[in-house]
Amino acid sequence: MFRARSPWVYFINTGSCNGCDIEVLAIQNPRYSAERYGVLRVGSPRHADVLVVTGPITKRMEDRLTMIYDQIPNPKAVVAVGSCPTSNGIFDGGYSLTGPLDTVIPVDVYVMGCPPRPLNILSGIRTAAKMLDSKRKGRGARPTARFDEAMSKETVIDPKFRSSDNVPEAGR
Amino acid sequence: MIASIIVALVYAFVAALLLQGIRRIVVAHSQFRKGPSIFQTFYDFFKLMGKESLTPNVTSPLLFNLAPILSVASMLFAALVIPLAASTSAVGAGDLILVIYLLAIPPIALILGGSASGSPYGAIGAAREVALLIAYETPFIVAMVTVALAAGSFQLTTISATAWITVLPLAAIAAIWTLPAAAAVQPFDIAEAETEIVSGPYVEYSGPNLALLQLGQWLKTFLYASLIATVFFGTTIYHFEPVINLIIQFAIIALLVSAFIAFWQATTARTRVTRVLRYYWTIPTMLAVADLILYLAGVRYMHFLFGWAGL
């Protein structure tokens, strides 16, 4: 019951056009005032409960995304904001994209729109927060890279490499 | 005895968390928005306690996991030493010195934890925390020593028999001035500056460890404010029923926190680490030292100014 009331959000942009980003940022402003629901934007994935992803997944961001997903302690939930992570949106067919978010990491809530309105994003985050309680407290084999290590690694793109195969089973 | 210890600990815990809720609400309202619930810190704390705790490949796992416990344990001990309205001091003579030392432990735990994480963000955060600690402890200690000399004792129960703000107002101003830095909120959140170094020493902590580390910081804010309240406003006002005493003391502390910490937080940008020393080693230190010298020289200016009012 505490989880639903204090979702801390880590926000990652995986190649979005900024339209969704500014709407995600806008939920903090006085009109939408996300803090009244305890929604807080945190700077380190270790502190987060909810991962908010905007943008189609570009090849170079894909492994960063899975790394960050792994760094979030259980229980965790993922919110896909916008048409882009949901279905690649307008960029579908681009050579530098690895496809919708749910082929990379498990997604719990989809917020549709291009971009969705801030209130929809806020309600998506709250829906995800309510799901946290029912999540299994799994403890998979997880990489233990530090945040800075994950960030300073060179990206290696191998066409055969799909890190979605390596995703530890998340509490779904 | 045991009952009073438990009461003191529970009071400190609840009050420390409520204080953060009040601070967040005050800040939110000064930014034209509706703040979180006053119990938000409780939700955050218990949520973090229920999360998984990860230890990444840090340089020193032992130190890394020890730091949060150290931080909270020292603060719980300090809660017993400071005469809160609910209890009297558990230690006798010289407890002021003990408290001042204990209050420095949460930052030191943060420094240890930050360096033990092996992350460059943690390292920079730890270095900044050191600078901050040195900066605000100086005027604070000078102010406290001035009071102790004036009271002729380092024992808190003796000191708090007088409301020292009426005798040594300059020292009181200096001590209150250090509140925002001790609370590590803006403009002095340099050690965890989110946009600069992610969250500094906290960056690798998760779940219960993070909760404890933050609890240490929250308890410290509360105890720091309550030490200032005890020393400068005295305990003579608490002669009612225990519950009412508690409420009065909490009200004074909450007022201090919302007036000085939240207000500063809402109206300033984060400072730079190089400026922190200048913030604290100029005016606040000078005020405290001036009061010390004036006192030693035997100048009772408050008496001189307000003597007719019978102070």
Added chain:
Amino acid sequence: MAEVNDRGFAKLKVPIGPSHPALEEPARFLFEVEGEKVIDVDYEIGYNHRSIERLCQERPFSKIVYLVERICGICSHAHPLNHVERVEDIADIEVPERAKYIRTIYAELERIHSHMLWAGIAGEEIGYHSLFMYTWREREKVMDLFEMLSGNRVMHGCNKIGGVKWNISDEQARSALGVLSYLDTAADKITKSVLKDSSIAERGKGVGCLSKEDAIRLGAVGPNARASGVAEDTRVMCKYAAYGDFDLEPQIAKDGDVVAQALVRLAELKQSIRLTEELIANLPDGPIQVEYGEIPPGRSVGRVEAPRGELIHYTETNGTRFFERIKIRAPTLANIPSYVPKFLGCQVADIPIIAASIDPCFSCSDRVTVIKDGKRKIVSAQELKTGRI
């Protein structure tokens, strides 16, 4: 972990990004710091590359306007505006006056919202949340205005080849004027707080300086260049859309530091508010779009002043339903080299605000750098066309 130099300072490598609270978008900076001082910086972009230019060649004309609109959500008008102007240039389509004015109104409103957004983000970067909260509260008014005019907050979908889609009614124009006069006072308040507040001066004065020579040498554009005293504004030079009918002065500042950047943007904010009021007052009557026929083969290149600076589109058609080539040079790409003189010698605490000072928009500007097995590889045009990388 860290080497220690002869002065006893540890040298640390601090990665900022690709995902970092100071950067709204993925880009990676690798700083080498000594104590609190930055001694070296390396940057890497390309995390955001979405293969838009190639998608532009694969889809028919009618869909490209939507696609270029989604290059950047903040300049969601500047990109399609430039795009449709290029196509109109190739096909010699005469756009009605009213459509030109409406396009300009959107472009100026976009500048207002973008500069307010920047002021808020800059406040956030120096840890001044109240500034963020205040500017973003006022910015909501602009978003409401957009929603009233086009039905959408971010993606306005206003441009089409041969005109605009949404007309502006008298009633809308009246309420827009009301909002603009409100924004005018808000802009004054923000300017006052930037000028007066001592903590902003402490964090911004002399931080991230870019000299005029450096700005010219490194090809800086937009407010970034104007803050260093380069009086260049594409709106004044190219007189596209309806800008020819109005007198505009490029807003410049001398110092090139963060405060100068802020002042230039705030002056432009005021200028844009006044310009929009004039535009709405002088809105000509007439149709808002014209029919157009076949689009002949041809090529065109043109510049538009996006909120972040000069935006160049090159468009080539080949007489079919598809474009032969679209090439986009976003302002941020031109501004990125000016990071180097700004960052060198700065403090760690200044990194976020300097990074924000050029108002970066990596989603506009990302290129392909493919790294295979840790080695960088430049992709040839042929490979790009066939998509085999």
